[in-house]
């Protein structure tokens with residue numbers, strides 16, 4: 363999805379852009395975007411985050427309304443962006459954590475006014491009115507439509523076997539049909555990005571896959587069990603406009619093993635039903651997993667590494683959907699002007715190779 367965003371921005375700037383994906387676009391098997399919840403939580407997700415990351419999250423959240431509106435126009439397709447806030451509920455005698463900026467503690471009655479379907483033993487909640495969500499699958503499809511309408515040539519089911527370097531400059535990519543020459547290459551292969559650098563004998567940061575498992579329920583879109591994001595200490599619940607209610611997510615370090623652990627996913631389902639009992643009456647729709655792209659310091663990886671002609675757009679870990687508008691702008695600016703915008707500079711992908719040098 364990062365690749366779609368950057369491709370769209372570059373095509374809008376007048377570049378001839380070709381987009382490769384080893385799978386269908388948007389990719390469904392293991393790709394983080396297809397498996398994502400779509401939360402845009404610049405507050406609840408950033409508890410304890412380093413200041414530059416928290417600022418990036420707030421900047422991205424602020425960019426979302428205009429990004430979604432532009433995308434809706436550019437793709438003639440909605441991406442399911444909803445600004446209704448998030449509740450982090452607690453049960454019985456549990457206390458919710460301390461409210462930070464943009465978050466307030468509310469009692470049970472106030473929580474029920476927001477979400478009448480909450481369980482009987484929900485005792486209080488943290489209320490973050492500025493949080494939002496988007497349907498990540500609609501988002502990816504809308505970005506693909508917008509890319510096509512802006513002139514991007516999409517080549518699905520085309521694996522990039524390696525990046526091609528000549529005399530200190532990346533000059534193209536190697537696919538099964540041979541070398542394809544380009545003035546500039548953007549590497550946005552999610553959890554697979556480090557592997558591509560490695561097989562290309564190029565320097566670069568580590569990126570590892572962190573599996574996230576999810577489960578979804580099928581609700582009647584006319585009678586949703588909830589309208590807004592609901593968090594507990596054990597899960598989060600995301601109601602999407604088409605009736606899919608997503609529940610996530612585990613965080614498992616097991617390489618590229620995409621298998622689903624029944625007990626872990628059952629635990630997510632049960633935790634969600636505990637908070638929102640109406641979910642127990644709905645059919646389970648799907649269980650799925652994706653690989654979050656995690657850098658060695660947990661921060662995004664943007665801009666150049668090593669040779670000229672190469673830009674990274676990766677390392678978004680748990681928040682790549684939230685970060686999408688800023689990642690697209692930052693990577694496009696790096697391609698066009700050779701530098702990152704101020705807000706993205708703490709995430710310069712060269713930080714690891716520069717330290718090593």
Ligand SMILES: Cc1cc2nc3c(=O)[nH]c(=O)nc-3n(C[C@H](O)[C@H](O)[C@H](O)COP(=O)(O)OP(=O)(O)OC[C@H]3O[C@@H](n4cnc5c(N)ncnc54)[C@H](O)[C@@H]3O)c2cc1C
Pocket residue numbers: 363364365382383384385388389392393394395396397398399400401402520521522523550551552553554558573574575576610611651652653654655675676677678679680681682683684685
């Ligand atoms: C379960 C789960 C829940 C999440 N929930 C949220 C959330 O609520 N909010 C949020 O902001 N973020 C969330 N995230 C994180 C977010 O989904 C990711 O940070 C983001 O989607 C990463 O996007 P990406 O485009 O970099 O990677 P991906 O979406 O993984 O895309 C990488 C693409 O590269 C392609 N590719 C790989 N190798 C090659 C190759 N050799 N040649 C060609 N193509 C290749 C793949 O097919 C794929 O399409 C979640 C992630 C998971 C797994």
